[in-house]
Amino acid sequence: xxxxxxxxxxxxxxxxxxxxxxxxxxxxxxxxxxxxxxxxxxxxxxxxxxxxxxxxxxxxxxxxxxxxxxxxxxxxxxxxxxxxxxxxxxxxxxxxxxxxxxxxxxxxxxxxxxxxxxxxxxxxxxxxxxxxxxxxxxxxxxxxxxxxxxxxxxxxxxxxxxxxxxxxxxxxxxxxxxxxxxxxxxxxxxxxxxxxxxxxxxxxxxxxxxxxxxxxx
Amino acid sequence: xxxxxxxxxxxxxxxxxxxxxxxxxxxxxxxxxxxxxxxxxxxxxxxxxxxxxxxxxxxxxxxxxxxxxxxxxxxxxxxxxxxxxxxxxxxxxxxxxxxxxxxxxxxxxxxxxxxxxxxxxxxxxxxxxxxxxxxxxxxxxxxxxxxxxxxxxxxxxxxxxxxxxxxxxxxxxxxxxxxxxxxxxxxxxxxxxxxxxxxxxxxxxxxxxxxxxxxxxx
Numbered sequence: 001x002x003x004x005x006x007x008x009x010x011x012x013x014x015x016x017x018x019x020x021x022x023x024x025x026x027x028x029x030x031x032x033x034x035x036x037x038x039x040x041x042x043x044x045x046x047x048x049x050x051x052x053x054x055x056x057x058x059x060x061x062x063x064x065x066x067x068x069x070x071x072x073x074x075x076x077x078x079x080x081x082x083x084x085x086x087x088x089x090x091x092x093x094x095x096x097x098x099x100x101x102x103x104x105x106x107x108x109x110x111x112x113x114x115x116x117x118x119x120x121x122x123x124x125x126x127x128x129x130x131x132x133x134x135x136x137x138x139x140x141x142x143x144x145x146x147x148x149x150x151x152x153x154x155x156x157x158x159x160x161x162x163x164x165x166x167x168x169x170x171x172x173x174x175x176x177x178x179x180x181x182x183x184x185x186x187x188x189x190x191x192x193x194x195x196x197x198x199x200x201x202x203x204x205x206x207x208x209x210x211x212x213x214x215x216x217x
Numbered sequence: 218x219x220x221x222x223x224x225x226x227x228x229x230x231x232x233x234x235x236x237x238x239x240x241x242x243x244x245x246x247x248x249x250x251x252x253x254x255x256x257x258x259x260x261x262x263x264x265x266x267x268x269x270x271x272x273x274x275x276x277x278x279x280x281x282x283x284x285x286x287x288x289x290x291x292x293x294x295x296x297x298x299x300x301x302x303x304x305x306x307x308x309x310x311x312x313x314x315x316x317x318x319x320x321x322x323x324x325x326x327x328x329x330x331x332x333x334x335x336x337x338x339x340x341x342x343x344x345x346x347x348x349x350x351x352x353x354x355x356x357x358x359x360x361x362x363x364x365x366x367x368x369x370x371x372x373x374x375x376x377x378x379x380x381x382x383x384x385x386x387x388x389x390x391x392x393x394x395x396x397x398x399x400x401x402x403x404x405x406x407x408x409x410x411x412x413x414x415x416x417x418x419x420x421x422x423x424x425x426x427x428x429x430x431x432x433x434x435x
Contacts, residue, residue, distance in 0.1 A: 050364045051324055062309050066319035073312040092280055095291040102284035105322055107269060147268045 003028040005070075006048065007055035008035055009211030012116065012172035013067040014055040019168055020071040022204035024082035068105060068169065075165055083204075085165040093160060100158040100166030108170060111141040116176045120214050134182065142185050145192055152191035157199075167199045175200065175209055220245040224272035225252060226430035229333075230285040231273040232389035235429070237289040239422035240303060240385065241296045245275075247429075286322060289382055303382045313376040317383035320375075321390075328358045329390040329398075336398050355400060362403055362410060369409035374417075384417050392418065396432075 005021065005028050007014025021028050033039050033054050041052045048056045049065035057064045057073070064070050075085040087093035114137045118129040151158060158166045174196060177183060186196050199205070220238060222245050224231030231247075238245045250256050250272050258270040266274040267283040274283040277295075282288050293303040305311040331354045335346030368375060375383040391414055395401035404414050417423065 050367060051320070051361075062312060064312055064316055066316050066323065069312065069315035069319045072315045073308075076311065077308055091291075091295060094294070095280075095282055095287065098287035098290050099282055099284050102287040103269070105319075106284065106286075110327075144269075150268065 004031055004058040005029070005055055006031045006033050006045075006058070008033060009208075010214055011035075011054055012113075012176065013053070015172035015175075015208045015212055016067045016169055017055045017057065017070045017074075019171055019205050019208045020074050020085065020165070022207050023085060023168065023202075024074055024078040026074060026078055026082070068101065071165055071169070083163070085163075085168065087159075087162065087164060093162070096159040097164045097166050100164075101169060103158075104166060104169045107144050108141070109173065111137050111144055112173045112177055115141065115180070115182055116173050119180045120176055124214070138182050138185060141182070145185050145189055148195075149189040149192050152195050157195065163199065163202070167195070168205075171199060171205050172208075172212065175205075175212060218278050221248050221276040222246070223248045223250050223266055223274045223276075225249060226426075227432075228252065228272055229389040229393065230271070232392075232426060232430070233285040233386055234273050234275065234288045234292075235426055236385055236388055236423060237292050237303070237382070239425050240301060240420075241292060241299055243292060243296065286318065286386065289386065290318075293382055301380060303380075303385065305376055305379075305381055310377055310381075314381045314383045317375040318386055321383070321386045324361055324364075325358075325387070326390065328354050328361065329394060332358075332398055332400070333393060355403070358394075358400075358403055362407060366407040366410050369413050374413070380417060380420070384413070388417060388423055 003021070003026060005014070005017060007017070007030075009015070009030075009032075018030070033045065035054070039045055040049075040054055045056075046052055048058070048063050051065065053065065055065070055067055055070060057070045059073075059077075064073055072086075076088070079086065079088045086097055115134055118134050122129055148158070155161050157163050174186065178186065178196075187193050200209070220243055222231060222234055222238070224234070224247065226232070226235070226247060235245065235247070250262070252272065256262060257267065257272055263270055266281065269283075271283070273285055273288065274281065275288055282291060290304075297304060303314075305314040332351050335348070335351045339346045365375075372378060374380050375387075391404065395404055395414075404411050
């Protein structure tokens with residue numbers, strides 16, 4: 001029985017999970033969730049994720065939510081196929097992947113998500129982007145990226161000289177950021193820029209990015 | 218060689234790491250970092266230990282690591298064969314451990330942190346906390362903890378029938394909620410959550426940590 005991924009093609013979190021599935025060459029069925037109709041906050045969906053969020057992965061009788069738990073599960077279950085995202089044969093490399101997975105989750109994401117929200121989601125709800133939110137978070141993101149710039153001048157990717165789940169987790173939100181004026185925080189940092197160009201050109205992500213269009217391009 | 222943990226005994230994230238080391242019976246040395254004087258933001262600390270200027274960081278025989286949630290995963294993986302099994306045994310169990318670790322990080326932690334900022338951190342630097350914000354986040358926490366209550370009425374621990382990293386990761390913040398934050402009702406009012414909290418906070422390793430941090434035992 002194939003895996004089922006519930007979400008939407010424009011959702012950054014869903015895209016995170018989907019990119020991982022493509023990197024591992026895992027077959028899955030994509031089930032679209034109607035966010036505008038509030039489908040994710042109603043009982044049938046709440047039985048899958050009581051927090052009412054996408055994505056959700058179903059694998060037989062296992063139901064998983066939280067995109068980063070989904071990617072960890074897929075990377076582990078299919079560790080012998082597709083690209084080696086978690087360095088499972090090397091305890092220390094695997095640990096370094098986990099460090100930068102946490103950095104993305106704890107430091108990068110909280111700064112970038114509000115920026116993307118203001119530019120892409122607020123307008124869908126009839127609101128204008130709030131510049132102070134954008135400015136404050138751009139400043140936070142810039143400080144985080146200074147650290148990334150230093151790290152990426154010593155290794156090609158975040159956890160070492162190998163692409164890993166840690167880099168992958170950054171793809172969706174950064175993709176959206178690059179469509180805004182705040183793209184400058186990436187473009188102004190040469191190592192970060194080079195890293196971004198490298199990771200975003202991977203075929204697995206290109207497939208997912210094709211669906212990441214708010215209102216069409 | 219003992220593991221070096223850089224931090225303090227009363228800070229939440231170092232506590233997460235030390236709880237894990239104690240569970241696995243791994244000897245460690247707590248190297249005190251003077252947070253009040255901003256030691257963690259100084260160039261030497263940033264260069265040698267943690268570029269984001271935060272605690273904890275660990276040094277395990279020359280191997281350096283930061284981010285408490287990455288550290289506990291590393292320790293649990295390194296000593297996977299030793300009891301207690303904190304990662305789950307089957308692939309599915311491991312997935313559920315990851316899921317609830319993520320829930321802690323993305324659905325729970327920010328709410329507690331915002332409250333901690335108002336109640337403890339800002340007052341410590343002489344700034345008033347925002348009581349309205351505390352009440353608003355308390356409401357959000359109520360909704361999240363309702364989900365936990367629902368989960369814990371189906372399984373004894375968050376990821377299944379045994380204590381794992383998913384439960385451990387919650388210990389420091391819940392300790393804060395029922396003590397300094399004065400929000401013990403959030404736990405007490407929920408039958409299963411309360412039983413779970415009593416169970417996990419009475420584990421010998423956690424009690425050892427409470428002693429190390431010099432909290433009164435209750």
